[in-house]
Amino acid sequence: MSEKRCAATRKGYNWKGSEAILPSILHEQLFLEAMEVTTERTLLMVKPDGVRRSLLGLIIARIEQKGLVISNMRMFRMDDAFARTFYAEHDGRDYFPALLSFMTSGPVVALQVESPNAIVLVRTAIGATRPEDRLPGTIRADFSTQLTENVVHASASPTDAERELALVFGDSHTTLGAVHE
Ligand code: ADP
Numbered sequence: 001m002s003e004k005r006c007a008a009t010r011k012g013y014n015w016k017g018s019e020a021i022l023p024s025i026l027h028e029q030l031f032l033e034a035m036e037v038t039t040e041r042t043l044l045m046v047k048p049d050g051v052r053r054s055l056l057g058l059i060i061a062r063i064e065q066k067g068l069v070i071s072n073m074r075m076f077r078m079d080d081a082f083a084r085t086f087y088a089e090h091d092g093r094d095y096f097p098a099l100l101s102f103m104t105s106g107p108v109v110a111l112q113v114e115s116p117n118a119i120v121l122v123r124t125a126i127g128a129t130r131p132e133d134r135l136p137g138t139i140r141a142d143f144s145t146q147l148t149e150n151v152v153h154a155s156a157s158p159t160d161a162e163r164e165l166a167l168v169f170g171d172s173h174t175t176l177g178a179v180h181e
């Protein structure tokens with residue numbers, strides 16, 4: 001097999017036609033691969049302060065305006081055990097008791113958000129953890145000056161997103177998602 005044909009086969013393209021047009025086919029294949037974006041699912045959660053302050057509509061509007069797709073939603077109140085599991089990585093930190101008490105202080109609203117690169121896009125939209133690092137236009141910057149009571153949570157990585165969505169939505173987190181089709 002020629003070098004060009006080998007290269008095409010390695011890319012999973014089984015071209016049986018003329019070698020003359022193989023370079024352009026390879027080019028198109030590379031272009032399509034470069035354009036390929038992975039649809040991700042992430043968890044955005046309006047924390048008890050956001051629900052208490054009636055910020056739900058404003059937060060959801062920002063997500064929808066940006067073109068992110070909300071494919072599942074749930075309002076519930078965390079009990080202590082759920083909050084401990086959800087924030088397990090913070091167990092042992094001096095602020096952990098205050099975080100648990102805040103997160104169990106009222107209902108939260110969990111949104112499953114889908115889009116290409118949803119995880120980083122939603123993290124960017126909510127803004128930084130530390131108040132002084134938050135850029136104007138982010139949800140946390142615009143609605144909170146506090147470190148703990150910061151209105152929203154969003155998953156920080158693909159592993160966190162899957163774990164958190166499964167915790168909040170159980171099996172249904174994989175079955176919804178066709179709402180906008
Ligand atoms: P993020 O929510 O931006 O991912 P972290 O995972 O570091 O931030 O922390 C989880 C939550 O714990 C924060 O959103 C905030 O409510 C609270 N928190 C984090 N660090 C502190 C701290 N040093 N003091 C008090 N509360 C904190």
Ligand code: MG
Binds near residue numbers: 156
């Ligand atoms: Mg975090």
